[in-house]
Amino acid sequence: xxxxxxxxxxxxxxxxxxxxxxxxxxxxxxxxxxxxxxxxxxxxxxxxxxxxxxxxxxxxxxxxxxxxxxxxxxxxxxxxxxxxxxxxxxxxxxxxxxxxxxxxxxxxxxxxxxxxxxxxxxxxxxxxxxxxxxxxxxxxxxxxxxxxxxxxxxxxxxxxxxxxxxxxxxxxxxxxxxxxxxxxxxxxxxxxxxxxxxxxxxxxxxxxxxxxxxxxxxxxxxxxxxxxxxxxxxxxxxxxxxxxxxxxxxxxxxxxxxxxxxxxxxxxxxxxxxxxxxxxxxxxxxxxxxxxxxxxxxxxxxxxxxxxxxxxxxxxxxxxxxxxxxxxxxxxxxxxxxxxxxxxxxx
Amino acid sequence: xxxxxxxxxxxxxxxxxxxxxxxxxxxxxxxxxxxxxxxxxxxxxxxxxxxxxxxxxxxxxxxxxxxxxxxxxxxxxxxxxxxxxxxxxxxxxxxxxxxxxxxxxxxxxxxxxxxxxxxxxxxxxxxxxxxxxxxxxxxxxxxxxxxxxxxxxxxxxxxxxxxxxxxxxxxxxxxxxxxxxxxxxxxxxxxxxxxxxxxxxxxxxxxxxxxxxxxxxxxxxxxxxxxxxxxxxxxxxxxxxxxxxxxxxxxxxxxxxxxxxxxxxxxxxxxxxxxxxxxxxxxxxxxxxxxxxxxxxxxxxxxxxxxxxxxxxxxxxxxxxxxxxxxxxxxxxxxxxxxxxxxxxxx
DNA sequence: TTGTAAGCGTTATCAG
DNA sequence: CTGATAACGCTTACAA
Numbered sequence: 001x002x003x004x005x006x007x008x009x010x011x012x013x014x015x016x017x018x019x020x021x022x023x024x025x026x027x028x029x030x031x032x033x034x035x036x037x038x039x040x041x042x043x044x045x046x047x048x049x050x051x052x053x054x055x056x057x058x059x060x061x062x063x064x065x066x067x068x069x070x071x072x073x074x075x076x077x078x079x080x081x082x083x084x085x086x087x088x089x090x091x092x093x094x095x096x097x098x099x100x101x102x103x104x105x106x107x108x109x110x111x112x113x114x115x116x117x118x119x120x121x122x123x124x125x126x127x128x129x130x131x132x133x134x135x136x137x138x139x140x141x142x143x144x145x146x147x148x149x150x151x152x153x154x155x156x157x158x159x160x161x162x163x164x165x166x167x168x169x170x171x172x173x174x175x176x177x178x179x180x181x182x183x184x185x186x187x188x189x190x191x192x193x194x195x196x197x198x199x200x201x202x203x204x205x206x207x208x209x210x211x212x213x214x215x216x217x218x219x220x221x222x223x224x225x226x227x228x229x230x231x232x233x234x235x236x237x238x239x240x241x242x243x244x245x246x247x248x249x250x251x252x253x254x255x256x257x258x259x260x261x262x263x264x265x266x267x268x269x270x271x272x273x274x275x276x277x278x279x280x281x282x283x284x285x286x287x288x289x290x291x292x293x294x295x296x297x298x299x300x301x302x303x304x305x306x307x308x309x310x311x312x313x314x315x316x317x318x319x320x321x322x323x324x325x326x327x328x329x330x331x332x333x334x335x336x337x338x339x340x341x342x343x344x345x346x347x
Numbered sequence: 348x349x350x351x352x353x354x355x356x357x358x359x360x361x362x363x364x365x366x367x368x369x370x371x372x373x374x375x376x377x378x379x380x381x382x383x384x385x386x387x388x389x390x391x392x393x394x395x396x397x398x399x400x401x402x403x404x405x406x407x408x409x410x411x412x413x414x415x416x417x418x419x420x421x422x423x424x425x426x427x428x429x430x431x432x433x434x435x436x437x438x439x440x441x442x443x444x445x446x447x448x449x450x451x452x453x454x455x456x457x458x459x460x461x462x463x464x465x466x467x468x469x470x471x472x473x474x475x476x477x478x479x480x481x482x483x484x485x486x487x488x489x490x491x492x493x494x495x496x497x498x499x500x501x502x503x504x505x506x507x508x509x510x511x512x513x514x515x516x517x518x519x520x521x522x523x524x525x526x527x528x529x530x531x532x533x534x535x536x537x538x539x540x541x542x543x544x545x546x547x548x549x550x551x552x553x554x555x556x557x558x559x560x561x562x563x564x565x566x567x568x569x570x571x572x573x574x575x576x577x578x579x580x581x582x583x584x585x586x587x588x589x590x591x592x593x594x595x596x597x598x599x600x601x602x603x604x605x606x607x608x609x610x611x612x613x614x615x616x617x618x619x620x621x622x623x624x625x626x627x628x629x630x631x632x633x634x635x636x637x638x639x640x641x642x643x644x645x646x647x648x649x650x651x652x653x654x655x656x657x658x659x660x661x662x663x664x665x666x667x668x669x670x671x672x673x674x675x676x677x678x679x680x681x682x683x684x685x686x687x688x689x690x691x692x693x694x
Numbered sequence: 695t696t697g698t699a700a701g702c703g704t705t706a707t708c709a710g
Numbered sequence: 711c712t713g714a715t716a717a718c719g720c721t722t723a724c725a726a
Contacts, residue, residue, distance in 0.1 A: 009471070009473070011718095011719055011720085012719065012720060012721095013719075013720095021696080021697085022696065022697045022698075023697090023698095023719090023720080023721095024696070024697060024698080024699095024721080024722080025695085025696060025697075027720065027721060027722085028695095028696090028721095030720095031721085035695065035696090036695070036696085037695065037696085040695085040696085054468060054471050054472045054473075055472065055719085055720075056409070056472075056473060056718085056719050056720070057408075057472050057473060057474050058405045058406075058408035058409040058414070058473070058718085058719080058720095059405075059409050059702090059718070059719035059720040059721090060719080060720055060721075061404075061405035061702095061720095062403070062405040062406050062409055062701095062702045062703065062704090062718090062719080062720075062721095063701080063702050063719090063720055063721045063722080064702090064720085064721070065702085067405070069453070072454075087435070088434070088435050091454070092423075092456065095454060095456040096456070096458070099456070099458075099462075099465070104453055104455075104469070104474065105453065105454045105455075106416070106451055106452065106453055106454075107419075107438070107442060107452045107453075107454045108452075109439065109442040109443070109446070111443070111446075115446075118446070121401060122451070124356075124401050125401045125402070125403075125404055126356070126401075126403065126404060126405070127404050127451065234638070235638060235641075235642040236642075261638060264642060265642065268642070268644060271644075292638075294582075295582040295583075295611060295612065295615065297615060297618070297644075358702095358703055358704090359703065359704065359705095360703075368712080368713085369712065369713045369714075370703090370704085370705095370713085370714095371705085371706085371712070371713055371714080371715095372711085372712060372713075374704065374705060374706090375705095375711095375712090377704095378705085382711065382712095383711070383712085384711065384712090387711090387712085402703085402704075403702085403703050403704070405702085405703080405704090406702070406703035406704040406705085406718090407703080407704055407705075408704090408718095409702090409703080409704070409705090409717095409718045409719065409720090410703090410704050410705045410706075410717075410718050411704080411705065411706095411718090412718085
């Protein structure tokens with residue numbers, strides 16, 4: 001019923017023998033075939049096909065010191081992380097780009113502090129050629145690890161220890177223009193004649209939240225009072241913050257939420273308080289999270305960021321680094337991607 | 348500023364020399380140290396620590412033919428897949444379990460049909476020891492590939508080509524008790540005196556959708572008319588199906604939706620039609636998707652499945668298979684996990 | 695252009 | 711219990 005020894009696959013040696021050439025020549029053909037007479041190359045290719053040869057990855061890695069794999073490190077200090085569509089979509093973008101470069105994606109989830117030992121061992125163990133890491137808090141141990149073992153890395157989101165988009169210190173990262181996007185959102189509210197614009201910020205130890213708060217302040221600069229509460233990027237947190245804000249100032253006529261999830265929470269509280277949206281209070285979110293912004297009631301006006309595109313970009317940047325050798329790499333630098341205000345019914 | 352040659356890490360050879368033993372002995376210590384005099388073992392361990400030795404994975408794999416990695420294959424024929432919290436949570440469970448077994452997770456996303464070539468090459472290339480695969484349609488090429496190259500695999504969700512939980516054909520899979528859960532949901536509606544209970548099914552070529560429909564029918568057996576429309580597991584699809592159902596029978600007084608996302612779509616349409624929930628129409632979802640069921644308005648009564656637990660289970664089952672050798676493995680079998688009705692405000 | 699041969703870092707076999 | 715030594719499958723100088 002089953003084949004005799006399906007276990008051991010043909011080696012390069014077998015291919016060479018089958019084609020009547022040396023293993024070296026066979027190897028050359030497998031790796032592009034430059035400088036091999038087409039006659040022989042064809043014979044080798046035929047042998048490969050007939051034997052169903054597939055290169056042994058471990059053997060290749062052993063000598064080339066290249067694994068053809070990249071680690072994607074995702075922390076989930078809070079529960080929310082992986083169920084947040086944000087990561088899913090970014091990972092999707094990354095996966096697509098890596099696939100295009102014939103590179104594998106090794107997923108490393110970080111649950112708690114102790115996991116970093118494991119991560120370091122893994123990274124140092126040479127299992128991967130580079131790493132992609134996300135949303136680092138200012139005190140995250142990962143940057144130190146990465147620096148220590150000298151691993152090429154691209155970060156997603158401005159790391160907490162950098163000052164801002166302009167001043168960075170030697171890291172490459174991809175981030176949306178959170179500040180600019182927030183500015184645009186608030187200006188949109190101002191343009192509608194809203195006077196008391198509140199902001200529900202995300203956790204301010206995350207730079208995306210801090211940058212959006214900065215944008216909010218930028219737009220309000222013209223002598224307007226600022227009024228904000230800190231949420232946690234969840235609907236419940238948004239609801240809590242909204243209640244607090246309403247308590248502090250019942251006259252609020254607009255809210256800019258740091259993300260769509262918090263906006264839905266705010267929406268619920270606004271409705272429960274008897275206010276209409278956008279009639280009494282206009283509401284703008286951030287992310288344009290699918291299955292959230294669009295299906296909210298009313299659908300959310302929000303600031304869209306191209307999350308999948310950011311993921312792709314991260315991967316591309318990393319591949320670029322990997323493909324030039326440590327010598328003449330382009331200097332590490334942040335890449336800021338544009339945001340876009342999507343107007344729906346809520347503001 | 349930087350170390351001279353941070354590039355080349357110490358080898359086992361170096362450790363052996365440092366400890367004054369043979370490479371073979373050093374290797375034994377690295378792999379548990381059975382049958383090595385404690386005296387020597389300690390010396391080796393010290394050397395390992397002092398040199399910062401980390402085993403070279405490729406070299407090890409080359410000889411042991413074990414990679415210490417597992418592939419997680421996720422198809423996304425429709426757009427929704429990865430932004431669906433379902434996969435995220437299942438992956439999370441898998442990741443946790445694999446980590447506990449010191450095994451790496453290689454993520455393989457399948458975009459389109461052509462990707463299967465790449466997947467097959469990858470699997471056959473011996474990059475991983477086993478695979479975890481999801482939600483296969485009846486005509487999915489993956490099972491054939493997996494059988495052809497004889498790779499240990501555990502499926503998530505009942506594969507489309509199996510008949511049901513009882514009759515399976517040689518595959519191990521983990522699935523929630525979709526049918527039982529659906530039955531419970533509908534019985535709950537019946538117990539409330541609802542008479543016209545409609546069902547919004549997911550795409551019926553997915554077994555989870557088909558099984559939930561079966562459960563719906565089971566519960567209705569007592570001579571009740573069945574009334575269902577097929578959605579696509581998205582809010583928009585749920586809305587579409589709801590509109591269609593209302594059109595066909597305006598007297599519907601309850602709806603069992605195949606998942607929470609479709610339930611939110613249905614909710615919107617019900618509200619827009621002037622109906623109250625649960626006053627005029629009771630609504631039950633499926634999944635208990637966080638940030639969806641709970642934050643819906645009203646919060647959704649739904650059937651919870653322990654998604655993360657299912658992920659962990661899948662990984663554990665695979666590891667079990669991997670650790671016993673092809674000889675005496677326990678026969679492939681489905682594992683069905685329990686569901687639980689979570690009562691909230693919508694029904 | 696092609697072949698020979700020397701590794702790459704481990705584990706595993708087999709004497710001692 | 712320990713140590714040579716032979717694989718593992720491939721790439722890459724170096725020679726021819």
